[in-house]
Amino acid sequence: EVQLVESGGGLVQPGGSLRLSCAASGFTFSSYEMNWVRQAPGKGLEWVSYISGSGRTKYYADSVKGRFTISRDNAKNSLYLQMNSLRAEDTAVYYCARDLAGTTGPVDYWGQGTLVTVSS
């Protein structure tokens, strides 16, 4: 069974940093492209970042470029999101999301999400 379990969310002050982790199981992690997608409270979905299976290719939304860094450790079946210079508008549930096999883009599995709150 495919499982994606996020951790690392919490309350952080504006300008602070946080590192999110996603533990993957039930599939060959290195064979899949992965993403972070977020959802502000009561709002819609916003794609944040993408990473290829090897980790060599990365994309970012303009809203987080230069502040967030996506990475993965295929030996540990883990995905990460390092978030720096956090702003109030980064407050959201952050989902770890797996791309559909053989494609880049559509997400077929999502974690349960971890809440990040940026507030003083």
Add this chain to the structure above:
Amino acid sequence: EIVLTQSPGTLSLSPGERATLSCRASQSVSNNYLAWYKQKPGQAPRLLIFGAYSRATGIPDRFSGSGSGTDFTLTISRLEPGDFAVYYCQQYGSSAWTFGQGTKVEVK
């Protein structure tokens, strides 16, 4: 960045009725790389359609996707109680994916 505009914002229908949801892109979506998701309160989204018209695994044929270029449609032929939710479109034809703002399908 490609902006996706979904309409209507809210659709009020009864079980058994047909739902037609629209997603319009600000520029042509490359290779019709357009997906649809359903999200219920407190849950993660679920993939319904990818590549504009291909149903994801386990999705009943009541759900169908159509369209190309800048205009896409999700049709639910006969609404069942579990279909009342928020639906999002997503384009993945560029290196910066975007979602629409969502259409809420509610019970009339």
